[in-house]
Amino acid sequence: MKKAVTxxxxxxxxxxxxxxxxxxxxxxxxxxRKITYEIDENIIGGIIIQIGDVIFDGSLRSRLDNIKENV
Amino acid sequence: MINVKEIGKDIRDKVERIPNKRDERVCGRIVDSGDGIIHISGIHDAKYNELLEVKGGYRALTLNLQEDSVGAVLFSGEDKVRYGDIVYSTGETVQMPVGEELIGRIVDPLGEPLDGLAQIKTDQTRPVEFPAPSIMDRGKVNKPLQTGILAIDSMIPIGRGQRELIIGDRQTGKTAIAIDTILNQKGEDVICIYVSIGQKASSLAKIVQTLRNAGAMEYTCIVSSTADDAVPLQYIAPYSGCALAEYFMYQGKDVLIVYDDLSKHAVAYRTMSLLLKRPAGREAYPGDVFYLHSRLLERAAKLSAEKGGGSITALPIVETLAGDISAYIPTNVISITDGQIYLESELFNSGVRPAVNVGLSVSRVGGSAQRAAIRQISGQLRVNLAQYRELAIFMQFGSDLDSETQKTLSRGAKMTDTLKQRQYLNYTVKEMIILLTVAQSDLADKIPEKKMSAFNEGLLDYMHTNSTQLLEEIDPDQKLSEVVRSKILSVAEEYINCSVGGDSGQQAETEA
Known part of the structure; x- marks a missing residue:
């Protein structure tokens, strides 16, 4: 299943x-093999990389959401 | 003065302690959503029964793993998720928070509090689905679980670690028996868990009130899924309750768990299965509906001494339609459990409460756990009652009766009256011994018919005030000696002599 191309x-x-x-x-x-770039101001800062169905979420937005959920 | 600096530091500390979520996560996207079922494309490593996290904080449970998509059921937010929303896998199966902290609380099947009190602070969890104890880990059921209900403790005894089904039509007092049993565990060192599956919120509120008023919440936890909860919540409710029960059992404690009721649980599972397009079988239930309940009830067990000797006693409840115990779910659960208490609406309406049909009710393992004295005096009870019922049916033909038959009939009627018991009025073992001894002796003939219930109540009062020493002499774990037996009977006779006169005197007074 891991046919991560883009x-x-x-x-x-x-x-x-x-x-x-x-x-x-x-x-x-x-x-x-291929990379597409997107600019999304909503993530505030940091980066989100998605390869196939694996996601690396290092955005400031998700960090803040996480803090909001836990405080 | 509020110290701003300190507060700032506190907040900073707290934020720092929040664990960062895993940076690398597997995700997919919703390609189909309807009736609380979502299909997700992606999530290449999804497991069966895995918890998923949908964008917006909603949770879902995977139930179908297919070649190109994953089928899952949503616990909440079925009207909020949208096509294309991101779904993350968590790598975890559904977990139930467990611990002493849950005692006295009302929680949903995921462990969230429903009683408006503080968040439950426990860092321990147990998987909701867990294998049952193995054969070698099990011990013999040898300790009774007293329900406090005379008819049950004498003829259908329940042992700790047993699974006893309570079955009957609606409005026959099924829940009442379960609640009475919970109330009777006060001071017995048994932790009680009441699992409500698809119940009306109003009925549950009443139960909570009853338990609170009786102080039973001190050792009880309620796992609740009401009729308006999402179907998957109703589906996992009994497993969550069982996970909590297991936590206590593996600590060596005795637990009583009530599943109220498994017919609604089967209906919830049927709903999910049909929506997931699984093939329907008899009564439209899916093929694995037997396994649904057998794997749940297998988890109730008595552990061996090496494993701590804890136990889970399960009282599943099943509702029948028009007394039909040969329907699909009732027959399934009957065959899984170690016996059943069968309640009849006819009996209930004619005033026999609890409406236990003694002929159809059995307990397959509890007998060996029964207290010695009770076993001794209730040995003949079943046979005698059966004889009485047979005769009573015969009597309807109105033939003349000889004195012997009349005696059997009147004794039987009095015994039936003795077995009647008001709700929330539980008998102690000693009280049961007294009642059974008297009702089976020749003394019973001296008590006017229809007065039996009042007599019993009066007798127990009399005993508690006038012969406390005798009460102490009764040892439920020994066979009842002839000496003690005759003492009980002589006190009862004493009471008859003074009460029959006193009673009529009272009646005369009120009439005047």
Whole structure:
């Protein structure tokens, strides 16, 4: 089932070259060949990477939601 | 003065202690939603019975794993989730929070409080689905679970670790028996769990009130799913209750768990199965409806001494329609349990309460756990009552009766009256011994018919005030000695002599 080909990377704002290179390295390591970038201000900050049906949620939004749920 | 700095520090500490959720998560998207059932594409590593988290904080349970999608049932928010919403897998099966903290509380099947009191602080959980104790882990049922109901404790005794079905039509007092049993566990060191499955919220409120008023909530936990709760909640309610019971059992404690009722549980499961498009079988129940209840009731057990000797006694309740115990669910549960208490509406309406049909009720293991004295004096009870009923039917033909038959009939009627018992009025074992001894002796002939119930109440009062020493002499764990027996009878005779006169005197007074 793990046929992860395309990675979707969501960012809050445009990233600089260094960051993009890091993202690319990370994504390639996990078997994705194509990367599509999305800009979504709603995540406030950080990054969300989805490869196939695995999601890496490092966004500020989800951190805040988590705090809201637990306080 | 409020120290702002300190508060700020507190908050910071608290936020720091919040664990960050796993960064890497497997997710999928909803491709189909309806009637509380969602299908998800993605989630390649989904397990059976896994808890899923839908965007918006709703939870779902996977039940169908298919080639290209996963079928799951929502615990809440069925009108809130949308097509395309992200669903995360959690890697966990459904867990029930467990611990002493739950005693005295009312919780939903996921452990959330429903009584408006504080959040339940316990860090221990148990999986809702858990394998039953193995053969080697089990011990012999050897301790009685007193229901406080004379008809049951004498003829259909229940042992700790037994599964005894309470079955009958609606409005025959099924729940009343279960509640009476819970009330009778006061001071008996038994933890009680009442699981309500698809009950009316109003009935449950009444039960809670009864338990509170009697102080029974001190050792009782209520796991509630009412009729308006999502079907999956009703489905897991008994398993959640059982998980809590297991927690106490493995600590070596005795637990009583009431499932009220399993017919509604089967209906809830049928709803889910049909919506998940599983093939329907008899009465439209799915093929695994037997397993649904057998795996639940197998978890009730008496553990061996090496495993701590704890026990779960299960009292499942099943509602029949028009007394039909050969319907699908009743026959299933009857064959799983260790006996049944069969309640009849005819008996109930004619004033025999609890409306136990002694002929059809059995207990397959409780007999060995019965207290010695009770076993001794109730040995003949069943046979005698059967004889009486047979005769009573015969008598309807109105033939002349010889004195011997008349005596059997009147004795039988008096015995039946003795077995009548008001709700919430539980007898202690010693009281039962007294009542049974007197009602089976020749003294019974001296008591006017129809006065038996009043006589019994009066007799017990009399005993408690005038012969406390005799009460102490009665040892339920020994066979009743001839000496004690004759003492009981002589006190009863004493009471008859003074009460029959006193009674008529009282009546004359009131009439005047």
């Amino acid at each position: 990675a979707t990377v969501t960012l809050a704002m445009e990233a600089d070259k260094d960051t993009l290179a890091k993202i690319e390295k990370f994504v390639k390591k996990r078997g994705a």
